[in-house]
Amino acid sequence: MIELTDEQKNAVAKAQSTFTDLKNDSDPLSDKHLALLFGEARSMNGWQDKEVSNDMVKSIYELTKMGPTSTNCCPARFKFIKSDDQKQLLKEALLPNNVEKVMSAPVIAIIGYDLDFSDNMSKLFPHMDVAPMYKGNAEFNQATAFRNSSLQGAYFMMVSRALGLDCGPMSGFNNDLVDQTFFKDTNIKSNFLCCIGYGDPSKIFMRLPRLDFDDACEIL
């Protein structure tokens, strides 16, 4: 059983009332908003020549960081590539058929995971000492970092869409080269790239089928 301090007990009560008030005062998203986020949203292959401001990038991160991760470990690290010289460095690592799609994007997020994420656990999970669980098990540490950074990458895409942007996720690149170029002398590894910006509808590919409920799901 975890013993909470009085301050922590107050924080629990505040979190519960904040959440209850929000739910009591909210409707589910409209069909249109669900379509924009999921049903009709598309992966982008080209971009309009329209800037994405640094403030917008920061706003995306501020919501992305609130998505859940196991033991609140928050392993994702983001590099936002905007400048031409940094784009040129990234270009070296791209598969040929991804070059044009990436180079024309106003912002490319390199979504990585920090294998030293547990160094932050005393801040992120202060009521329990979980760092040794990760430090002492390299395989579990890697799986946790990769799983949760992938989730955070997905939150990043959904937040970007919710704020009116489009996304072009991409794993067709040389991870080792990206790591050497952008995460040198760290324990951060690249997971995937995600272009963000205002998509060029004329570059959208045909919609590919998805698996039906009965092919992918089972209710037991």
Ligand SMILES: Cc1cc2nc3c(=O)[nH]c(=O)nc-3n(C[C@H](O)[C@H](O)[C@H](O)COP(=O)(O)O)c2cc1C
């Ligand atoms: C993690 C990830 C990696 C991807 N890698 C690439 C890629 O290297 N090149 C590419 O053109 N598209 C890539 N895509 C885009 C997928 O092909 C696309 O999301 C999928 O076909 C669904 O398209 P839709 O969202 O427009 O329906 C990737 C998507 C994800 C989520």
